[in-house]
Amino acid sequence: MSSSTDRDAAGAVPEKTVKGAASISSIAAEAGVSIPTVSKVLNGRPDVAPDTRARVESIIEQHRYRRRRARQSSRPALIDLVFHEMHSAWSTEIIRGVELAAANERAAVVLSELGGEHRPRREWFDDLLARRPLGVILVLAGLDAEQRRQLTTRNIPFVFVDTAGEPPPGVPTVGSANWAGGLAATRHLLALGHRRIAVISGPTTMLCSRARVDGYRSALEDADVVVDPDFVRYGDFYVQGGYNHGMALLSRPDRPTAIFAGSDFQALGVMRAARELGLSIPDDLSIVGYDDLSVTEWIGPQLTTVRQPLREMATTAAQMVFSLARGERPPNERIDLATELVVRESTCPPREPNARVP
Amino acid sequence: MSSSTDRDAAGAVPEKTVKGAASISSIAAEAGVSIPTVSKVLNGRPDVAPDTRARVESIIEQHRYRRRRARQSSRPALIDLVFHEMHSAWSTEIIRGVELAAANERAAVVLSELGGEHRPRREWFDDLLARRPLGVILVLAGLDAEQRRQLTTRNIPFVFVDTAGEPPPGVPTVGSANWAGGLAATRHLLALGHRRIAVISGPTTMLCSRARVDGYRSALEDADVVVDPDFVRYGDFYVQGGYNHGMALLSRPDRPTAIFAGSDFQALGVMRAARELGLSIPDDLSIVGYDDLSVTEWIGPQLTTVRQPLREMATTAAQMVFSLARGERPPNERIDLATELVVRESTCPPREPNARVP
Numbered sequence: 276m277s278s279s280t281d282r283d284a285a286g287a288v289p290e291k292t293v294k295g296a297a298s299i300s301s302i303a304a305e306a307g308v309s310i311p312t313v314s315k316v317l318n319g320r321p322d323v324a325p326d327t328r329a330r331v332e333s334i335i336e337q338h339r340y341r342r343r344r345a346r347q348s349s350r351p352a353l354i355d356l357v358f359h360e361m362h363s364a365w366s367t368e369i370i371r372g373v374e375l376a377a378a379n380e381r382a383a384v385v386l387s388e389l390g391g392e393h394r395p396r397r398e399w400f401d402d403l404l405a406r407r408p409l410g411v412i413l414v415l416a417g418l419d420a421e422q423r424r425q426l427t428t429r430n431i432p433f434v435f436v437d438t439a440g441e442p443p444p445g446v447p448t449v450g451s452a453n454w455a456g457g458l459a460a461t462r463h464l465l466a467l468g469h470r471r472i473a474v475i476s477g478p479t480t481m482l483c484s485r486a487r488v489d490g491y492r493s494a495l496e497d498a499d500v501v502v503d504p505d506f507v508r509y510g511d512f513y514v515q516g517g518y519n520h521g522m523a524l525l526s527r528p529d530r531p532t533a534i535f536a537g538s539d540f541q542a543l544g545v546m547r548a549a550r551e552l553g554l555s556i557p558d559d560l561s562i563v564g565y566d567d568l569s570v571t572e573w574i575g576p577q578l579t580t581v582r583q584p585l586r587e588m589a590t591t592a593a594q595m596v597f598s599l600a601r602g603e604r605p606p607n608e609r610i611d612l613a614t615e616l617v618v619r620e621s622t623c624p625p626r627e628p629n630a631r632v633p
Numbered sequence: 634m635s636s637s638t639d640r641d642a643a644g645a646v647p648e649k650t651v652k653g654a655a656s657i658s659s660i661a662a663e664a665g666v667s668i669p670t671v672s673k674v675l676n677g678r679p680d681v682a683p684d685t686r687a688r689v690e691s692i693i694e695q696h697r698y699r700r701r702r703a704r705q706s707s708r709p710a711l712i713d714l715v716f717h718e719m720h721s722a723w724s725t726e727i728i729r730g731v732e733l734a735a736a737n738e739r740a741a742v743v744l745s746e747l748g749g750e751h752r753p754r755r756e757w758f759d760d761l762l763a764r765r766p767l768g769v770i771l772v773l774a775g776l777d778a779e780q781r782r783q784l785t786t787r788n789i790p791f792v793f794v795d796t797a798g799e800p801p802p803g804v805p806t807v808g809s810a811n812w813a814g815g816l817a818a819t820r821h822l823l824a825l826g827h828r829r830i831a832v833i834s835g836p837t838t839m840l841c842s843r844a845r846v847d848g849y850r851s852a853l854e855d856a857d858v859v860v861d862p863d864f865v866r867y868g869d870f871y872v873q874g875g876y877n878h879g880m881a882l883l884s885r886p887d888r889p890t891a892i893f894a895g896s897d898f899q900a901l902g903v904m905r906a907a908r909e910l911g912l913s914i915p916d917d918l919s920i921v922g923y924d925d926l927s928v929t930e931w932i933g934p935q936l937t938t939v940r941q942p943l944r945e946m947a948t949t950a951a952q953m954v955f956s957l958a959r960g961e962r963p964p965n966e967r968i969d970l971a972t973e974l975v976v977r978e979s980t981c982p983p984r985e986p987n988a989r990v991p
Contacts, residue, residue, distance in 0.1 A: 285886065351760040353743070361729065363927065364721035371719065374746055383764060385711070386744045388732055398739065402709040406741060514931050550933045573872050573901040574932050577906045592769040617806065 319404025352382040353408040359416040364568040372589025410596030432599030449592040456581040456614035457490025459509035460563040468624045469533040473506035475520045476537035517544025532625040533561040561622040576620035637898040677762025710740040713766040718748035722926040728949025754924025768954030790957030807950040814939040814972035817920040827891040827983045831864035833878045834895035875902025890983040891919040919980040934978035
């Protein structure tokens with residue numbers, strides 16, 4: 276994020292009079308291109324030769340040229356919410372959190388999903404720049420260094436919700452206490468008497484997956500339980516992944532008596548695998564999910580899960596974007612909201628503690 | 634919808650040269666107001682006296698003044714998707730369908746939810762007008778006559794997905810074959826041997842609820858089964874409503890042996906009520922849902938349901954909006970996509986056919 280101390284209180288930046296900033300014409304002169312070409316680059320239009328674009332971008336960055344904010348135009352403000360992939364209840368919670376914050380600022384929410392093959396990456400990013408949003412919230416979606424630079428140059432702040440990988444330094448991120456969530460889930464199972472506890476998490480490339488597994492490991496280590504490497508599984512956060520890993524784990528002669536799933540959807544998959552194998556929940560298998568989606572209260576048995584405050588995370592991220600757009604710096608670059616274990620019906624003491632064979 | 638035959642092939646409408654259209658200045662002169670005042674009304678700005686606004690709107694309408702399309706501006710096109718209330722998996726399907734069509738047209742989707750108290754109706758509509766979307770898709774959300782007129786005046790087409798009530802004549806609507814869905818669900822239960830069949834539908838004010846119940850009635854009449862008035866229930870489409878009605882119905886001594894629920898969420902509520910009353914599904918109670926959300930495949934037992942093609946409905950609605958924005962008229966004002974019964978595990982023959990007491 277570039278500093279924005281030369282804005283006025285309302286976040287307004289006069290186009291040509293900002294201290295230290297260049298006008299379009301002086302940028303054009305310095306780059307040796309026409310004024311319309313500079314304008315095209317500023318608006319993210321694709322019809323500019325790559326080297327020309329790079330030269331203009333570099334001069335813009337040197338001069339910290341400041342675009343008029345979207346707010347100053349005749350159109351109401353927009354905030355972009357970008358999902359790597361939307362997934363039903365989970366996404367709805369995020370959307371609602373952003374909508375809430377946006378309504379307070381009277382901004383409209385533009386929603387995008389990058390997972391589909393129908394939206395080429397470059398085209399999409401050009402359109403994002405051209406619609407000049409007040410800011411961008413990315414959910415498990417990444418930006419490369421060039422894209423981050425282009426947003427920064429245009430004073431379009433961006434905030435990550437969770438992270439698809441190691442967040443770049445200086446990029447504001449809102450997450451939740453994944454490590455503590457994994458710890459709490461596993462401690463709950465240990466307290467019930469379980470020792471053969473497996474974990475099914477999301478992709479290893481996602482920090483949140485790894486943090487939850489590390490919480491699981493720490494809880495087991497504290498209890499002097501040796502972690503069986505085959506009991507630690509990474510996959511995706513979806514039902515089918517939970518089903519597949521659940522089937523593999525529960526078909527073993529020395530199957531686990533408890534499984535900590537990385538998402539409620541994965542837990543649904545594990546529950547289905549257990550049903551197909553004739554295992555009763557929670558008597559034959561205890562299951563803990565992650566997220567606390569509303570469906571977990573309605574299925575039978577109701578799912579014990581780690582509540583992740585998705586809506587509050589999204590509201591916090593949107594508020595950070597609005598603050599940054601006003602030129603304020605967030606008090607912290609990384610905010611993790613608390614997770615909470617919600618005990619329901621899918622966990623109980625193991626039928627035979629330390630059983631090796633069912 | 635106003636006709637749009639005076640647009641060119643790309644939907645472009647030159648601001649001041651459209652045949653029969655007035656310029657901003659001539660509208661201002663005719664209304665006896667300033668040019669900025671006309672501009673404010675066109676942009677949906679609130680700071681115009683109501684009678685002035687009404688006079689200007691009326692003159693604009695007479696002259697069929699045509700705004701430049703959003704596409705012609707420097708910003709990429711927007712399409713507005715408006716939910717009365719978002720509800721997890723159901724809304725995600727709709728969003729995905731609209732995103733798909735929008736990506737093909739390289740338009741961005743602005744998402745709004747009207748259910749929250751944080752977005753006052755008038756302010757929201759003013760902002761909608763001011764951001765000049767290519768068009769608007771409304772999901773179970775209504776527009777009053779004045780709002781419809783304001784959109785029509787500005788050449789902003791709108792399409793309803795389903796309808797919150799009787800759709801006004803001439804408003805394009807995409808729905809699904811609700812009556813046929815109710816008929817198919819009930820015929821399936823009759824064919825299994827059920828006679829004591831209850832229905833729990835959505836609000837009576839929604840046409841889709843009433844059509845499903847009418848399909849249910851027709852199936853029962855065809856089979857010479859008398860409809861018990863207390864077996865026909867209206868409520869909402871949510872889990873709690875299904876639970877409450879399910880509890881009431883299943884607590885009766887002459888409880889139904891089968892329930893047709895108006896949504897998969899309602900079916901989840903009925904399943905929970907059955908579990909709490911110690912009734913086994915499908916042996917003691919057959920349940921049919923409506924929608925075919927992905928969760929229905931993962932719960933145990935898997936839910937028999939009526940598949941409603943939500944994603945395709947949303948894509949169709951968005952395509953209609955884009956066609957209308959290009960000045961094309963849709964082949965039909967009302968398009969109903971087919972519904973389909975999906976038989977899974979939650980239905981079977983009744984334990985005691987025609988049982989009066991469990």
